[in-house]
Amino acid sequence: MLQFRLNGEIVEIAEVAPHESALVLLRETLKRCGTKEGCASGDCGACTVALRDPGRGPDARFESVNACILPAWQLEGLDVITVEGLAKGEALHPVQRAMVDHHASQCGFCTPGFVMSLFTLYHDPEPLDDHRLAVALGGNLCRCTGYRPIRAAALAMRETAGVVPDWIDQVRPFAAEACNDARAFHRPTTLAELDALLKRHPDARLVAGGTDLMLESTIRLADFPQVIDLTRIDALKTIEEHDGGWWVGAGVTYTQLAPLLERHYPAFARLLDRLGSQQVRNRGTLAGNVANASPIGDTPPVLLALDARLRISGGDGVREMALNDFFLDYRRTALAPGEYIQAIWLPRLGDGEQLKVWKLSKRRDDDISAVLMAIRLRLDDSYLRDVRVAFGGMAATPKRALETEAELEDRPLDEAAVAAARAAIAREFTPLSDARASSDYRLTAAGNLLERLRLQLAEPHVATEIH
């Protein structure tokens, strides 16, 4: 039996299939149809709902998620807020009031999703600024309004009168009945349980955020007989700090990782703002992005440039490997059956070391990169040392640019060095032409990014960030 608290009321559902999405559960089983399906792939945000884990105590915050690609079982024990839950009788929540006052809906179909994205922003104690607003709205598509009225509503919502349901401010944990649906959706709480389950079900699919895996069900119509959920295992949700860096557990979401990146890898943090959407970042994990092994995943090139390592578990215990050895071919990795990524090692940047990241995509937000370049370097009196360059979107896997690194190592980054590196890129990469970009575009743009790096190092005062 699945138990959670929906808009302040505890609901129990007897049977839930392992691949079932929270959206299907809400709309079909519970007949709460305010939450809409726009794409079933986490791209449009029409299905946005807010989650809060009351187990986290008074600090628990609401997080927006795409219900269409959230396994229904992951609602267990959580506060789930949908668009139907905000108004108190006739009295609208300030977010809703502001949306009405500012004319922020036309057809209204995307509206519930926008309301819920703004709801999480409204209840976030941080002050509202342009950046936070853009981040909150980046994952919601609207085809009618052109967005300006929605933005106006967001800017006005905190000064708008309205009524907030009392239960919103009360974080009351409740004892969800332990999930014992051993049939199909497993929710281990320790690594030992996880290992045992993996032995029993070596073909089971592992899910954390589900932001990629669930599309296999909603779009490719696949069936998952067995699913093992990683989100309940505390040991996977920690970030361990060491002198040389951090072990980031496989269950740590992008949102949870963000403060660390902000402090130690600002360029990585900026990239995170443009990875998927807030809804995706609230569920997705670094480990998921790595294990998925997509050639256009956003984080692998950055991790390659950082010389990240993986702690892999399962099978015969725990082993470590360099990320550089992990990607074997298009969507093929060094993971053996029954193995999983337990944690990712992020080396601390040394003195003088810098990390730069550029993502090129057609659309500013909520878009897949055409080319992503990450570079780590140390400047030694204008000489480049310890250069690592990695690209996404340029080969069948995320890939280090070894020849390019060699061209750049131990020399100043002048025009000649850029030209040599440009030639090296053309030697070691033959990117594809596809809908996102042509091969020529990718090669040229990759070289131009190095030129941009040169300008940035030569004239640090010139704005070269890409927004």
Add this chain to the structure above:
Amino acid sequence: MTVEALNQRTARIDGELKVSGGADYAGDHQLPGMLHGYPVVSPVASGRLERLDFDAAMGAPGVVEIIHGGNFPRLNRSPDSMAEENKVGEVRLPFEDDQIHYHGQYLALVVADSFEHARAAARLVSIEFSCAPAVAGLSSAGEGREVDDEAVTLGEPARALAAAEVRIDAEYRIATEAHAVMETHATLASWQDDRLTVYESTQGVVFHRNALAQVFAMAPEQVEVIAHYIGSGFGSKLFMWPHSVITCAAARLLGRPVRTVLPRQWNFANTGHRPASLQRVRLGADRDGKLQAILHDALNETSPVEAYSDSCASATPSMYACDHVAVTQRIAEVNHGTPTSMRAPGEASGNFALETALDELAVELGVCPVELRRRNFTVRDPASGLPWSSNHLLECFDDAAGRFGWERRDPTPRSMRDGHELIGYGMATQSWSAMRKHCTARASFLADGRLSIATGTQDIGTGTYTIVAQTASQLSGVPLDRVEVKLGDSQLPAGPLSGGSMATASTLPAVAGAVREAIATLQRLSIGEGGRFEDAAPSALEFRDGRLWHGDESASVAELLQTLERGSVDAVVSTAPGDEQKRASFRSFGAVFVEVRWDPGISRLRVARVVSTIDGGRMINPLTAHNQLEGGVVMGLGMALFERLEYERDGRLHNHNFADYIVPVHADMPEIELVTLDYPDLAFNEFGARGVGEIGLTGVGAAVSNAVFHATGKRIRELPIRLEALLEE
């Protein structure tokens, strides 16, 4: 109360419902015993269906039946007539033959007890097919065939072109563009004996009802089509598509309600799109820039099963003062799904070609693009020879250019910079024809004091509920919150499609007529036997502020009805366009100015600013009107920069999802400053409204490409503008 006062910034009356999840869309309805449909579609673009094997799927949990060619009932094709109001998106009946015409074509519908069961079983259907070579795109479709009745010739264009001092001759391409509505199409069909009730996401409940009645050989009153709320349409929901027929047939066959909500990926294949087009424009002008000849030849893709013409050049003869004009339209079959109207159909595409060509002419002549258009302004419609009913295009140019700061433009390409970025200014004329159709509306004063208005049009998000309510409220004096508006049901008095920017101009006259007629009836009854003002002279009565006055005495509607012992007083009024089209040409105009910023290093193009001034007649509700116009501009930016339905070399769809079909997001939005001039076009209807759904989008593509030329020196004649086309090292 005169209609002059009808310019009210009334907030959307359905806003509260929409922000709290209470608005009911077709896919939200559930009926007892309802089954769920999930389509099985062709995996290839061309070939023949050899065999479907349902063994595994029929054995899957929850599957009730699979509907396919073998068990599909014999139905009738719709006559597909605009005049008869039964036009459909695709006239071919589902499963009619074994031919595979396009990727995503329906081959079967799995019907199961739950959505998830239907979806899971759909994968288990095995499809045997043979492939045939596909025409994968317009570029390999040949010359196609000319569309009858669309060629227009004024004067002697060929001779005038040959004699012109300056000539432009260029080809323009536009990619297939998807409506990408937020709500995918959905049908819930339910039969009670010989009555069919359908919840459908449609822009035309009457058209849809009529089409279903034809297909299922029923009297129209046996079919009810309901669409209370629609998750936008932009043209894709004007005319019936096959999923609706399949779902209705499945419900009849199984004796249970069936609901099909199209999955996003197949919504891209089966519900129309703006067709790819290839246009050639030839302009001839004298040295002063006076147009001597315009020749505009358009070709658009259509599907193998439907002869869809986008009429790209249809507006061209009306746009500028030119005595020698020729336009033609051709269509060529491509193995893609059937195209249909998409926001500003035809004109949006034609405008891109014509307005880019004019920019090329301006460059050739060394004349300011705004000045070139001014010199060719026409005081009458060259196509009809009639004067414009109301045309303030010149003021649009002045107003928009002034607000934009056009005078700062240095005409030399690549001459304006800001740091890394090259800045470009571009502009274009905007335009959309004004249309009006018949409409019937009912107004009912109810005993509890409310005023109920009903008409069988629908609100696709544009604000029809709101402007109908505010019109009725202002004409009657009944407060807005006491006016109830019923739309979106084919059982109501017949109303127009919500499309072509004609709903407002068509609907409001009927609503006003019905309200006035209901007031007159109420007055007549109130001076009759048993009435509140029995035997009073009609001239001594006045109806204002929701009350009937006789000298100093007055009574509310509720009191009047109570005295009469009536539950309601109703009036039904039908209105239709008169002969005004014989006296004038009706068209909205505007001017749009765009600033682009081009970063050559990373080949990045951004639109920084859009300024537009629109002459669209009176704005009934400036809020809803601006909302639509702004949304139109943003969709125009999508067309200019991102939107392109991609096909593989074998004609299969490539990017039929929201991750890969790129529509603008919040972060892409430039500053948009939009002004409407608000000159009422009283020759068109008593409200002076011409409608604003389409015009905002027109001109944006050309203005962007013209600005790109100014920024980069590269003339782009293709939408969307590919970064590759601008790439430099």
